[in-house]
Amino acid sequence: MRDRPDYVAHAVLILGVVLFALPVWLVFAGSTQDSDAIMRGELSLVPHLSNLSVYTRVFLNGTMGTEPVWHMLLISLGMALAIAFGKITISILSAYAVVFFRFPFRHVAFWLIFVTLMLPVEVRIIPTYAVMADFGLINSFTGLWVPLIASATATLLFRQVFTAIPDELVEAARIDGAGPLRFLRDIVLPVSGANIAALFVILFVYGWNQYLWPLLVATDRGLDTIVIGIVKMIGQETQTDWSAVMATTVLALLPPVVVVVVMQRWFIAGLTEGEK
Amino acid sequence: MDRRTVFNGRLLPAVLLLPQLLLTFFFFYWPAGQAVWSSLITQDAFGQGWVFVGFENFADLFTDPLYVDSIVRTVFFCLAVSVLAMGIALGLAVFADRAIAGRGVYRTLLIWPYAIAPAMSAVLFLFVLNPRVGLLGRWLNHHGIAWDYTLNGAQAMLMVVSASAWKQVSYNFIFFLAGLQSIPRAVTEAARMDGAKGWHRFRTITFPLLAPTTFFLLVVNVVYAAFDTFGTIYALTQGGPGKDTETLVIKVFRDGVINQDIGSSSAQSVVLMVGVIVITAVQFRFMGRRTLS
16 A cells, blocks of 8 residues: 555646646646637647747737736835835834833733724725825825735734743843844844744735725826736727737736745745644 | 733833834724714715714615625625635645655645735636636537626626635645644554544544634635635626626625715625624634734
8 A cells, every 4th residue: 555656646636736727827828829819719728939929028018008017017016015024014013012011001002903903905995095095195106005014913923923032032132231122133033034934925925916905096007016907908808919918917927926936935834833 | 922021111112013003093993983984974965964874874785685685695605615715625635645755846836826816816717717718618618508607697606706716725725734734643543553444534533633724714714705805706707797796895896986885885894894803703712813814
């Protein structure tokens, strides 16, 4: 039993891999084919590798009245990085205050942050729009990321991590005369490195994948993220330049997939350890 | 939460907390308060004045058959997505947990879809199943099956459920695999020695030991299906044909952003908030603080 390969396991897992890879392969193959042929329903799984020029074309010029793909990718990248770094920064600061200081209303402050777990953006669409308008943040890049960086989850994670730092370490630092900010920089941040890396992956993907929020607060074409751009493209089902849409789709999928695959080790540990 | 050794000072912690609290106030509490307030008043057509109407907006909402339909539809949608996404993920995780060659490769190839945006899963499904350009969609129509999710409501529902579940499998897979790996080998070995065979061993030993993971994932999947699938549904069907795939979040968006019915959409927002609060409370009541999602 143990000597021969476990055929059933391999079969099931290969089936699973194909289930996920096939649509992406189809889109890649389609991107190299003729749009008119795709319109006639002649989409095939065999790519025409001589036709990769479509990638340069959409990257530089966009298609069907959208911004060039490089521009939409840049907006998405900016939004994802700003959300990831912004969220990590303000969460570290607030968790540090709650864990390493004693001050009045400490528990109130923590609960005020904690309760926002229960208010995802989807449930406060309309009033948040009004607040954004009051601040003049509609159709601005700032509006795309600033409101999304406040969240309870990252603060809770860092609170957990910081609470686990042994008291002896804090005492030693104090005896050495290190102030709170120096302790944060020299001890707390380095020991939280793995958690920060894990959270970065999760938040980068979260930021890159936003759809409802940019749809709501940015109608200006110049602020279209790549996800918004593609959904606009597939919305015009007549006279669609399908191979260009497919090439754009491949380009939109690459960055977050690369981040997840490359940082896989930290990402999985961070995701599942936070649960225990 | 309390540690023995802390730093002194009051100004510094206040400054450290300030950015988080300001953002939380302006983008969470303020709009949430506005939603509650707008749900309790009614404005005249020109936005000039308002009248306090108490729970009238809510009464209107729950007597509106379209809203009740949307609730039922959302519950069905959430359960279908959760069961499908969790079932497939568990199946894959059980086999990926076996000692086979290339398991690391399999793991990577099953985890990457975590990175796909909900709206992008809709785009990928379109290329597979669109009746005119999709590979499989055209094949079905060629072979005598009238497949068109833009016209047929049941097919539209099947489409948004599949696309939403497809995207969520990898997340569930990561957790089920971690759950399986944390089961001590001694336990499964003991069951094996007692003669418990594959399916029986899974049903009586493994699955019960996975219960905490399963419950946690059920909550996460229901929340995902209820809220995060906006992009998937909106990109594929916009809630149509008719209202056949209009979940509660799609309805809030249609009523509030597109039709500008502020009173009703605010009341709907408040209902959703209560829903999230209940789910979160259940989650914390039964499983302590597992929060990162």
